[in-house]
């Protein structure tokens with residue numbers, strides 16, 4: 425695993441923890457600087473390093489981890505959830521329509537790697553597109569089904585976590601259970617229509633890009 429600071433976005437700081445091969449999945453640790461509240465988005469693997477990074481931020485800067493948030497329930501995005509729940513005393517938040525994906529994640533992981541995995545045990549499901557807060561700062565949920573039935577993006581204002589809905593110059597696969605190419609296309613079009621040009625998009629795998637770049641690329645694709 426590699427961990428690096430992506431920088432500050434207003435009240436938030438963003439840290440990226442990239443999981444080991446074969447997935448190279450981006451876990452995001454978002455800290456609300458004034459309050460110290462931390463959300464851990466998609467803890468996919470390498471639990472010890474994620475936990476160590478969060479504890480280090482808590483010890484050096486103060487504050488506390490409050491929740492795990494899931495963009496979706498594929499095994500490469502939830503593999504460390506149970507260990508992080510237990511080590512940091514947090515719950516896991518996901519969209520209600522993602523429940524079957526989370527429940528089947530261990531089987532899917534076995535199909536890919538030959539091994540099952542532990543899922544989250546403190547799962548709290550939400551409907552629609554709720555607005556959350558982290559340390560009192562607003563975080564919007566944008567429902568983006570297609571890669572999975574209950575996929576969401578988390579909009580922090582200056583940056584958006586897009587999971588496997590949208591990568592830099594790429595879209596998520598739709599051939600896994602519950603996937604829909606038509607839904608994914610609609611979701612990406614709607615997502616990009618809601619965001620300002622200058623916001624940064626951080627995806628589940630690979631590098632970030634801006635909404636302006638994504639919109640230009642999407643006009644050629646759609």
Ligand SMILES: [Zn+2]
Pocket residue numbers: 496498571588
């Ligand atoms: Zn996925």
Ligand SMILES: [Zn+2]
Pocket residue numbers: 449498500501588628629
């Ligand atoms: Zn993924």
